[in-house]
Amino acid sequence: MTSQHSNAAQREQLAILTTFRRVPPLAVGHVRELRVRWALEEAGRPYQVRLIGSEDQQSPAYRQLQPFGQIPVYEENGLTLFESGAILLQIAERSTALMPTDEAGRASTKAWMFAALNTIEPHVLNLDDLDFFSAGEEWAAQRRPALEARVSKRLAELDNWLKDREYLAGQFTAADILMTTVLRALQHTDLVAQHPALHAYHRRCSARPAFAKALADHMALYDPSGQ
């Protein structure tokens, strides 16, 4: 095998992250591709980025990869996945940096991955949705207290869990990546800061060099002027 062939083979093994070429200003810093970048940085896994536009998003070919036209899509070694949770699971199952090796630790990591996406994120996104897209509407003023109360209840429960733990599943895992990026969507509120253990946890996760690198790459794509 010539070195050219070997390079080509190596290039084929590179993971590919598909994401949007452009996103609305409000979404910058919050697009779900950020989670995947962070996981790949923690795992020390190089990757390339494939950019799509809205015309690709609607195409039947893209819908075969991502039935809802969303991003990210992730490809490695001939496997294609959608859903950021499934992508992080795929990466984490192959990296001790993102999932412990013992069965109990792996089970706990998976439970917390689903908890971040199914028990916490829906409430967070409902509040975000109201604050960013419906703040001026009549119904929003009536509805907001109930939506905020639901978020606060979950955050208090999370805070309680984190009182004597550094990370959700003991050591740092893919679940912390999901939870941290979910909590980032509350940056326009002081809800996280109201809970000392949760607040410290959020800062601890956000201070990781792999997150800084992922966020810088994310911002370089979507907001080059803000660098």
Place this chain on the structure above:
Amino acid sequence: MTSQHSNAAQREQLAILTTFRRVPPLAVGHVRELRVRWALEEAGRPYQVRLIGSEDQQSPAYRQLQPFGQIPVYEENGLTLFESGAILLQIAERSTALMPTDEAGRASTKAWMFAALNTIEPHVLNLDDLDFFSAGEEWAAQRRPALEARVSKRLAELDNWLKDREYLAGQFTAADILMTTVLRALQHTDLVAQHPALHAYHRRCSARPAFAKALADHMALYDPSGQ
């Protein structure tokens, strides 16, 4: 080892599903423990049920098993898991009845498990929440069209995916259990019936004997009078 010991060892290996002793009438037929029962029936895995009350739900000991005080909790071979998605993943990873053996099929199953819980369920539950708990409120009339439109958009995309497929990931998997139980929460509407492929899919999954058995056991617990 005597046969008595052997029976005891066997009993210790039985999976344990923890669920509520009682639930509100509106929740009967929809509690997330139903998903776990269905998965265990498909996998041919016997289990025992442990019932808890609201006093257990608040206890620090239960919060160590389930940080949000929810059900189901699942135990097998010394492992304890919460989050219905993580529990189904745990069961499915050990049963070819719930997950294919090839890597691509396994990746697709996991992607669709997360899609059911993170892309479809939040929108479905927002509509449910409004219809069952806030229908009389002033804001609800203003908000409902937008929430229904979000559900309809996702259902149309699902319908499109299912036009030439029997099941989400090719063969029947744990993802179909999650999706079917998510769609059940729209039973008070005709939204699923508006999409022929999705409607046929929903009926196909709901007609499985393992679902009938799981539902019967669920109903026997929560609504013995309705049997």
